[in-house]
Amino acid sequence: MDKPAEPMRVTVDADKCIGSGMCEMLEEETFLIDEDTNISQVIGEAVLPAERAAIVIDRCPASAISIVDKD
């Protein structure tokens, strides 16, 4: 069995976000569409298992979600 991949911290680019709500649907504990701006923001730790992070990054229509580089 593969070793579980490392969790990833994700972030939203507010300039690109179109507020589709895809991220909120896929990961409701990590993303929330702000009611005033209609822009997605991360909530809490914003950490997802790598595989789920990859899915939400791929499905975001605006390509607005990315991994925060660790340094």
Added chain:
Amino acid sequence: MNVTDAHLYLNGIPHERFSALRAEPGIAWHPYGDPDDDKAGFWAVTRHADIKQVSKNPDVYSSALGHTNLWDLEADALEARRSLIDTDAPDHTRLRRLISNVFTPKNIRRWADLTRSVTGDVLDEFEKQGGGDWVDLVAAPLPIRVILAILGVPVEDADYLVELSNYLVEGTGDEQSLPADAFGNTTELRLLPFNSPASHAMFEYGARLAESRRNDPRDDMVTMLVQAEADGEKLSASEFRNLFHLLIFAGNETTRTALSHGALAFAAHPAELQRLGDDPALLDTATDEVLRWATPILHMRRTATTDTELADTSIAEGDKVVMWYASANRDDEVFDDPFRFDIGRGGGNQFSFGGGGPHFCLGAFLARLEISSLFGEMVNRGMGLQQHGDVVRSPSNFVHGVLSLGMEPVL
């Protein structure tokens, strides 16, 4: 290998042609328009991965230049008709954000009860009549009643708007039956969506409804749209009318198409309907499979903003690039045994809401709600379908329309 002749589509999507195009290396050049002009044509993008690359790179592949249909529009016509569909960032981002909140999965859920109730009504009528034309009885009334109720259009006006919408669908094909001055239209047809005088009538209706909601707000989508505000901006009158028009057309035609092709698929594969009845948890992936099977919008076009390369093919600035979603949805690189209807397939990578990117279908979650509501309610009732007679399709290379489809309930 022609894939634009509208009459081809009377027999269904020419899948064998698309399969052949997908198998060719690179991207095929497809002549279109003036046969004496070598440059008249477009790049026919047919593979799933290539479409995704075009769709997700709006900086390179513009929606605002030329047109999103195969033919170019003159600049003034493009401007007059401009909606969410034919804009790029930052205009598109601004416009979309103004209204996106209305269509998020979370906010679409508030219409679930309404959708269930409309679904129950149309299926009751279908059963009572012992079947008939599935399009007339179920596939057309369900989405149009839902979108009209959500928008806040009074029930007594529904038939009028359905009629207008049907004329618009006609405008996507080769022939139009309306005279240019129908509905009191005085606008040049080339300035109207689908070149149809019915668009003028829909604009007028939308403007009246917006005015009435501005003065007398209600709990409906037109009120939400006239009040919508982001960064202190509101929709302009022209943005509102184009959006209202888009919502009615898209809310009517595309979901109708999905519900018709879904019915055809379940009638042809009753074991899949049985499977859904045995395991209702499959409803979500079944909805995806109905969407993949249907591909209600067959293609959208982009225009290259710069010289670029796609699948080792050089594309020049200004070239038309056409994404054939109908082909992507049968690409065996992505879908195992793609011509098999399999409600458990999953994966969420069908392209019936587009190939990803900022133009991802605004109404996607509403469409999903309607499709899952219909087929979910059918299995609740233990209702199967039997096709009788032929299916009559739209002569269009743009919409995968079904004009009539005889169905009987099997109980």
